[in-house]
Amino acid sequence: MVRSNCVGVVCLLIATGCGTTRTTDTTRTATEMLLVSQAVDRAVGQIDFSALLDKAVYLDTAQIDDNVVDKGYMISSLRQQLLAHGAHLREEKRSAVYIVEVRSGAIGTDRHTLLFGTPALSIPSVLPGIPTSIPEIALMKKTDQKGVAKIAVFAYNRVTGRAVWQSGVVEESSRIKDTWVFGAGPFSRGSIRRGTTLAGESLPSVTVFGTREPIDPGHPTTVQPANGFEWVNGDVPSPPQPVPFGLLSITGAAAIVNHPLIRGS
Numbered sequence: 001m002v003r004s005n006c007v008g009v010v011c012l013l014i015a016t017g018c019g020t021t022r023t024t025d026t027t028r029t030a031t032e033m034l035l036v037s038q039a040v041d042r043a044v045g046q047i048d049f050s051a052l053l054d055k056a057v058y059l060d061t062a063q064i065d066d067n068v069v070d071k072g073y074m075i076s077s078l079r080q081q082l083l084a085h086g087a088h089l090r091e092e093k094r095s096a097v098y099i100v101e102v103r104s105g106a107i108g109t110d111r112h113t114l115l116f117g118t119p120a121l122s123i124p125s126v127l128p129g130i131p132t133s134i135p136e137i138a139l140m141k142k143t144d145q146k147g148v149a150k151i152a153v154f155a156y157n158r159v160t161g162r163a164v165w166q167s168g169v170v171e172e173s174s175r176i177k178d179t180w181v182f183g184a185g186p187f188s189r190g191s192i193r194r195g196t197t198l199a200g201e202s203l204p205s206v207t208v209f210g211t212r213e214p215i216d217p218g219h220p221t222t223v224q225p226a227n228g229f230e231w232v233n234g235d236v237p238s239p240p241q242p243v244p245f246g247l248l249s250i251t252g253a254a255a256i257v258n259h260p261l262i263r264g265s
Contacts, residue, residue, distance in 0.1 A: 034192040035109050035147030035174045036070050042172035043149040044077040049085035049100075051165040052155060057087045058096035063103045070107060078102055078153070099158050105150035105169065116140040140181050147174040 059082065061075050068074070082089060082100065090096040117138040124132065154166035176190030187203075189196045196203045 031145070031176060031192070032109055032147075033070070035145060035176065036107060036149070037073055038174035038192055039147040039149035039172050040070065040074050040077055040107065040151075042174065043151045043170045044074070044081050046170045046172065047078075047081060047151070047153055047167045049082050049087055052082065052098065052100070053086040055087055055098050056090055056096045057082060057098045057100050057155065058090045058093045058158075060093070060099050060101040063101060065104075068104050068107050074104065074107065074149075074151070075102075078151075093158065096158060098155050098164055100153060100155045102151065102153045105152065105171075106148050107150075109145060109147050111143065111145045113144075114142045138180060138183065141179070141185075143178045143186075145176050145178075149173070 059075070059079055061071075064071055064075070079089060087100075093099065115136075115138055117140070118134065118136065120136040121134040122132060123134065148171070150169065150171040152167060152169045155164045156162060157164060174191045176188060176192055178186035178188045180186055185198070187196060187198055194202070
């Protein structure tokens with residue numbers, strides 16, 4: 001009996017093994033994407049489209065270069081903001097009375113690093129087998145990464161070509177700061193964090209090497225793009241749109257129609 005138990009224990013030890021999990025990383029880090037998207041949210045949230053209330057509009061994005069980072073996210077945010085302010089989006093330019101054109105001056109990130117200590121150095125080899133590099137020795141290290149979004153929007157009448165409204169240049173940013181002290185860290189905080197974290201784990205709400213960033217109260221627009229909201233009039237038919245005089249070749253008050261116009265041959 002004892003012998004059989006010993007044999008069972010030996011077999012169990014021999015069969016003992018370990019497993020591995022394959023992990024991969026995306027091309028862009030989540031931190032970078034959060035910085036960019038939050039800067040876009042803040043910039044779009046400042047734009048007040050109230051002048052286009054109950055207007056049939058088409059969002060023209062042709063001036064946004066294809067290489068702009070997160071182009072699709074910015075366009076979708078602008079469409080959402082237009083709807084939130086009561087505009088009626090059209091999928092075709094010819095079915096809209098007003099054209100809303102958007103351009104982007106900057107969508108991206110910047111990073112700055114400050115080091116108190118000795119940076120990593122490479123020195124000439126003196127003897128074989130002796131390391132020729134000195135690793136970084138940081139008494140304190142700080143990295144500041146910032147996301148920036150610069151957007152401008154204007155609207156004009158599709159038929160007459162006259163200007164109707166413009167937003168002006170809107171520029172917003174987001175930020176994250178990482179700090180290491182005597183090799184411990186990173187202590188991370190910023191606008192994309194809910195609080196101070198250490199190596200990804202939340203810490204109590206305390207001040208770390210500087211003042212805490214104030215909570216952003218948001219911008220005084222009707223509906224923020226990043227906030228949830230439900231419209232109760234989503235199924236209400238859109239109001240009829242006035243047709244410009246030049247399109248109908250008539251004089252007097254503009255005709256009111258609620259269907260696309262068909263030009264004669």
